[in-house]
Amino acid sequence: MINPVELISRSRTRLARLAAARAVITGLPVVAVTLGLGASVNLAAVSVWLNWGYRIAPEHAALLRAAAFGAAGVAAIATAGLAWRGWRRDNDFAHAAQRIDALIGAHQELLTLATLADPARPVAGDRRSPLFAVLWGRAITYLERFEPNRAFALAPGAPLRRSALLAGAAIVALGLAMFALMRLPSPVQAAADRLRDLAGNTPATTTPAAEALAAAARDVANDLDNPRLPPQQKLAEVEAIKREIEQVQQPPPNAQSGSSGNSQGQGKGNGNGAGDGSGGTGEGTGGGANDKGAGAGTGGAGKGSRSDQQHSSLKNDLAKAQAKLEADANSGKTETAEKQGQQGSGSVPQAGENPHQAGPGARPNGVDNVQLPEPGRTGMSTGAPASSNTTAHKDDTGTQGDTHLGDFPKAVAYERFYKLGDKGPPLDLKNARYVTFRLPPAVVAGNGEGRTVHDSGAPAAITPYTNAPLKEEPLTASPDEEQLLPPRYRDLIR
Amino acid sequence: MGAAPQPQQNSSNERVAEFRKTFARAEAEVGRVIVGHRDVVRKVLTALFAGGHVLIEGVPGLGKTLMVKTAADALGLSFKRIQFTPDLMPSDIVGTQVLAETEGRREFAFKAGPIFAHIVLGDEINRATPKTQSAVLEAMEERQVTVFGTTYRLDPPFFVLATQNPIELEGTYPLPEAQMDRFLFKVIMGAPKPDELREILHRTTGSTSYQPQSIFNDGTASKKIEEQKTLVREVMVAEPLERYIISIVGACTPGGPGATPEITQYLRFGPSPRGAQALLLCAKVNALLEGRVSVSYDDINDAIVPGLRHRLLRNFQAEAENITPESLLEQVLKRLKRSS
Numbered sequence: 001m002i003n004p005v006e007l008i009s010r011s012r013t014r015l016a017r018l019a020a021a022r023a024v025i026t027g028l029p030v031v032a033v034t035l036g037l038g039a040s041v042n043l044a045a046v047s048v049w050l051n052w053g054y055r056i057a058p059e060h061a062a063l064l065r066a067a068a069f070g071a072a073g074v075a076a077i078a079t080a081g082l083a084w085r086g087w088r089r090d091n092d093f094a095h096a097a098q099r100i101d102a103l104i105g106a107h108q109e110l111l112t113l114a115t116l117a118d119p120a121r122p123v124a125g126d127r128r129s130p131l132f133a134v135l136w137g138r139a140i141t142y143l144e145r146f147e148p149n150r151a152f153a154l155a156p157g158a159p160l161r162r163s164a165l166l167a168g169a170a171i172v173a174l175g176l177a178m179f180a181l182m183r184l185p186s187p188v189q190a191a192a193d194r195l196r197d198l199a200g201n202t203p204a205t206t207t208p209a210a211e212a213l214a215a216a217a218r219d220v221a222n223d224l225d226n227p228r229l230p231p232q233q234k235l236a237e238v239e240a241i242k243r244e245i246e247q248v249q250q251p252p253p254n255a256q257s258g259s260s261g262n263s264q265g266q267g268k269g270n271g272n273g274a275g276d277g278s279g280g281t282g283e284g285t286g287g288g289a290n291d292k293g294a295g296a297g298t299g300g301a302g303k304g305s306r307s308d309q310q311h312s313s314l315k316n317d318l319a320k321a322q323a324k325l326e327a328d329a330n331s332g333k334t335e336t337a338e339k340q341g342q343q344g345s346g347s348v349p350q351a352g353e354n355p356h357q358a359g360p361g362a363r364p365n366g367v368d369n370v371q372l373p374e375p376g377r378t379g380m381s382t383g384a385p386a387s388s389n390t391t392a393h394k395d396d397t398g399t400q401g402d403t404h405l406g407d408f409p410k411a412v413a414y415e416r417f418y419k420l421g422d423k424g425p426p427l428d429l430k431n432a433r434y435v436t437f438r439l440p441p442a443v444v445a446g447n448g449e450g451r452t453v454h455d456s457g458a459p460a461a462i463t464p465y466t467n468a469p470l471k472e473e474p475l476t477a478s479p480d481e482e483q484l485l486p487p488r489y490r491d492l493i494r
Numbered sequence: 495m496g497a498a499p500q501p502q503q504n505s506s507n508e509r510v511a512e513f514r515k516t517f518a519r520a521e522a523e524v525g526r527v528i529v530g531h532r533d534v535v536r537k538v539l540t541a542l543f544a545g546g547h548v549l550i551e552g553v554p555g556l557g558k559t560l561m562v563k564t565a566a567d568a569l570g571l572s573f574k575r576i577q578f579t580p581d582l583m584p585s586d587i588v589g590t591q592v593l594a595e596t597e598g599r600r601e602f603a604f605k606a607g608p609i610f611a612h613i614v615l616g617d618e619i620n621r622a623t624p625k626t627q628s629a630v631l632e633a634m635e636e637r638q639v640t641v642f643g644t645t646y647r648l649d650p651p652f653f654v655l656a657t658q659n660p661i662e663l664e665g666t667y668p669l670p671e672a673q674m675d676r677f678l679f680k681v682i683m684g685a686p687k688p689d690e691l692r693e694i695l696h697r698t699t700g701s702t703s704y705q706p707q708s709i710f711n712d713g714t715a716s717k718k719i720e721e722q723k724t725l726v727r728e729v730m731v732a733e734p735l736e737r738y739i740i741s742i743v744g745a746c747t748p749g750g751p752g753a754t755p756e757i758t759q760y761l762r763f764g765p766s767p768r769g770a771q772a773l774l775l776c777a778k779v780n781a782l783l784e785g786r787v788s789v790s791y792d793d794i795n796d797a798i799v800p801g802l803r804h805r806l807l808r809n810f811q812a813e814a815e816n817i818t819p820e821s822l823l824e825q826v827l828k829r830l831k832r833s834s
């Protein structure tokens with residue numbers, strides 16, 4: 001014999017579980033996705049750095065990670081809360097009866113039965129009428145073939161769709177946050193990051209020299225990020241680490257010689273350079289190596305393109321940082337010189353003077369002057385290139401900059417400004433490494449070459465105007481009419 | 495919770511079946527005389543078994559009086575008709591004391607008015623003065639009349655059907671709101687359709703006429719109808735459905751909970767608690783007619799328009815913009831269906 005109350009109770013339990021399960025199905029993927037996002041912030045930051053050259057500051061990455069973990073925590077709490085609320089809401093006798101009513105089309109008869117026969121509310125029985133027996137019989141008829149577990153099945157589609165939406169929103173939000181926090185790093189920052197990468201990529205079981213290099217790289221990176229250190233010190237550290245890297249990453253000799261051959265080589269190089277204040281030439285010679293023997297070696301070759309790429313990136317970034325630091329150091333010197341000049345002890349170009357005119361105590365390439373590329377100079381050498389095994393640049397007429405792009409470009413076609421009165425296409429200063437500005441001198445009329453004439457063709461105002469207030473016309477009408485009716489219409493309307 | 499006793503269930507089932515049979519037979523008998531207007535007939539009978547009164551509105555000649563008289567004949571109940579006119583006095587309705595001579599002595603005796611009947615038709619009730627109209631109030635609500643200090647009970651089932659003509663307003667006295675509220679339903683009687691009109695012509699202009707047969711031949715009509723009314727009151731209703739009725743009444747009250755902006759804008763007053771009673775009683779009858787002993791949402795929705803349309807008091811703006819109570823109720827119903 002079917003007991004409607006028992007069936008409704010079972011349905012109530014089933015519905016409560018389903019409600020909680022739906023909430024969990026909705027919330028758990030969101031929690032998992034946000035946790036995964038938080039855990040992969042660093043990975044994403046590294047990927048962005050390696051692939052696109054944009055940097056997310058470590059503190060920003062930590063903030064994003066904390067935000068993602070916080071969102072995961074909030075999502076977990078919300079999921080638990082929703083599951084609890086769903087359980088509470090659906091764990092209701094009358095609600096379960098209503099759901100069954102809707103399912104089998106019982107026209108609220110089971111709902112009425114539930115409100116009158118709720119085991120948790122025995123007082124409801126007092127409201128039963130003599131027709132309750134009929135209601136009971138009809139409920140049995142309705143529930144003859146009703147099975148709660150079959151009737152109320154878990155349909156995960158809708159909660160999963162909701163979950164996908166929420167997870168997608170979390171992904172988009174974090175992606176936008178990362179996008180907003182991406183910065184193109186300065187050359188110094190980039191170099192510091194590359195050095196950290198180098199230090200981080202050094203395996204634990206490596207040679208002592210590599211370990212020392214990693215430690216040194218880490219220290220230099222930290223120093224580069226330290227804003228209190230002067231650029232001169234940073235520059236020195238960059239140069240030192242560059243040398244260390246080159247020393248450590250020199251291929252071992254046996255990698256170039258085969259086991260069946262001997263290799264002997266001598267290297268010799270000399271470099272001479274001379275420069276003066278107006279121009280400079282650089283010259284260097286290098287002696288090649290004499291090799292004897294032949295062999296096929298395999299060690300040292302095939303390190304992989306990724307390592308090579310990283311190495312070249314490191315070199316490039318170090319070179320950029322070096323250039324930046326040099327510029328910073330020089331600007332610092334200029335500032336010092338300016339201060340000294342103001343005190344009368346320095347030598348600095350004064351305002352209004354020819355910037356190419358040396359100061360009283362100026363020396364080309366002196367320590368007090370900023371040496372800028374100047375028109376007409378084909379190259380400058382600050383000294384003899386210390387070339388031991390480096391390849392000398394015999395025909396180098398530019399500066400001695402060593403960047404990943406090669407040497408600094410020659411300062412050609414420097415006169416890009418038009419002369420007074422010249423017209424032509426607009427200037428295009430893109431890709432200029434240095435731009436030297438020179439204000440044209442004032443045009444002085446003399447010897448009848450120029451005279452002041454009156455420009456009679458310029459347009460002139462012919463209509464007299466004044467901003468003086470117009471004379472107010474006294475109105476005889478009442479204030480109300482003044483408010484409502486323009487004076488010129490007043491007589492017409494009257 | 496065990497099963498209910500079987501004999502009780504059988505007897506209750508029989509009572510429900512008897513109700514349905516009685517209602518269906520009365521409906522069929524009236525339908526054999528009145529062509530069309532099935533919904534009006536159903537509402538009139540519903541109000542009768544729910545213990546309420548009905549206000550029928552329609553133009554003259556639609557068969558309002560015939561329908562009421564036919565219903566009375568079909569149920570085997572007494573029927574009186576009162577034609578309301580401006581000079582109709584309350585004593586013309588409830589009765590008065592007359593000087594009568596009995597055994598050589600003259601004494602006042604009560605002469606009962608036409609209100610003393612099971613079914614009373616108040617024709618064109620809005621033509622009487624408010625004084626006369628109010629004389630019907632006590633009878634409708636208390637089911638008793640008081641004449642010269644003496645109260646007289648009206649025999650159950652006392653059922654008032656009033657008609658009013660909506661097109662002739664000259665010389666009429668619109669029913670007071672209090673009196674309107676005493677009607678369970680207000681039913682609009684529309685014009686017959688062409689097919690129905692042809693059938694009316696055949697029935698009324700031919701040589702044969704049909705007289706309705708009383709469904710209670712043994713003179714127990716009054717008692718049996720009272721039993722059916724008791725059965726109606728025994729129909730059960732769940733608490734959520736009671737709350738639904740309350741929400742309907744609240745939504746129809748200006749400024750009430752769940753009231754639509756239109757309700758607040760166009761109404762002066764909403765339904766009184768009598769409106770909620772009307773909804774529930776009508777829903778109970780509807781449930782019994784479907785063979786159920788508990789009320790459903792559909793039963794309630796079916797009663798909203800006839801049970802509440804005359805309880806919504808429109809303001810001047812609504813009348814000027816021709817906003818009908820039916821349209822406002824439709825909006826409320828749609829809103830409630832959406833929210834549920």
